[in-house]
Amino acid sequence: DTAVSQTPKYLVTQMGNDKSIKCEQNLGHDTMYWYKQDSKKFLKIMFSYNNKELIINETVPNRFSPKSPDKAHLNLHINSLELGDSAVYFCASRTTSGGQETQYFGPGTRLLVL
Amino acid sequence: GQSLEQPSEVTAVEGAIVQINCTYQTSGFYGLSWYQQHDGGAPTFLSYNALDGLEETGRFSSFLSRSDSYGYLLLQELQMKDSASYFCAVTGQAGTALIFGKGTTLSVSS
Numbered sequence: 001d002t003a004v005s006q007t008p009k010y011l012v013t014q015m016g017n018d019k020s021i022k023c024e025q026n027l028g029h030d031t032m033y034w035y036k037q038d039s040k041k042f043l044k045i046m047f048s049y050n051n052k053e054l055i056i057n058e059t060v061p062n063r064f065s066p067k068s069p070d071k072a073h074l075n076l077h078i079n080s081l082e083l084g085d086s087a088v089y090f091c092a093s094r095t096t097s098g099g100q101e102t103q104y105f106g107p108g109t110r111l112l113v114l
Numbered sequence: 115g116q117s118l119e120q121p122s123e124v125t126a127v128e129g130a131i132v133q134i135n136c137t138y139q140t141s142g143f144y145g146l147s148w149y150q151q152h153d154g155g156a157p158t159f160l161s162y163n164a165l166d167g168l169e170e171t172g173r174f175s176s177f178l179s180r181s182d183s184y185g186y187l188l189l190q191e192l193q194m195k196d197s198a199s200y201f202c203a204v205t206g207q208a209g210t211a212l213i214f215g216k217g218t219t220l221s222v223s224s
Contacts, residue, residue, distance in 0.1 A: 033211050035211075040216070041151075041199060041216070041217050042214070042216055042217075043157065043201065043203075043212075043214040043217075044214070045211035045212065045213070048210070048211045055210075056210065056211055090156060090157070099164065100162045100164075101144070101145050101147060101162050101164075101205050102147075102159045102162065103147075103149075103157075103159065103212060104159070105156040105157045105158070106156060107155075107156050108155075108156050
């Protein structure tokens with residue numbers, strides 16, 4: 001069983017288009033995140049949701065809008081895509097079981113904007 | 115600002131021992147984590163230290179010194195499959211997201 005899944009795995013699109021990435025976790029975790037990994041492999045937090053509520057919104061253009069219909073799902077919608085949005089986007093969920101902070105990452109969505 | 119410093123690259127041979135250091139400067143500190151990422155893959159959890167000392171999990175160990183804002187990941191009996199990027203990450207406050215270092219690329223040769 002896949003713990004954290006994302007769709008699509010690859011996304012190639014033109015500048016100016018609007019696209020969505022979906023994420024689902026079957027681990028029962030309350031907290032989910034979106035991270036962006038650039039071409040230099042730098043991982044940066046974009047958003048964090050706890051039980052469907054936004055708790056972290058880093059300095060991200062408002063073209064990016066997360067939505068959490070329930071605590072198992074956290075989707076990311078991107079409007080008016082730009083070349084600089086090309087990156088790998090990872091969804092993750094978090095547990096603190098036994099006092100240990102662990103995040104489980106999805107397989108990533110490789111976005112290429114042409 | 116918040117920053118984590120780790121070496122960009124490390125090379126080693128099979129069977130060797132490698133230590134990847136991480137120093138951090140963050141506005142809060144709850145714990146230090148290490149993640150492994152193979153090319154084309156997702157980050158996967160390796161270890162977590164909230165208290166000073168050494169945590170051992172098989173061939174991998176992680177150390178934390180809160181007073182020195184320093185930690186390291188120790189990889190023993192290196193194998194080719196250990197070639198990957200290794201990220202240290204800080205949880206600044208309970209429940210907040212990870213702040214990642216820029217990653218260390220480990221290359222293991224035979």
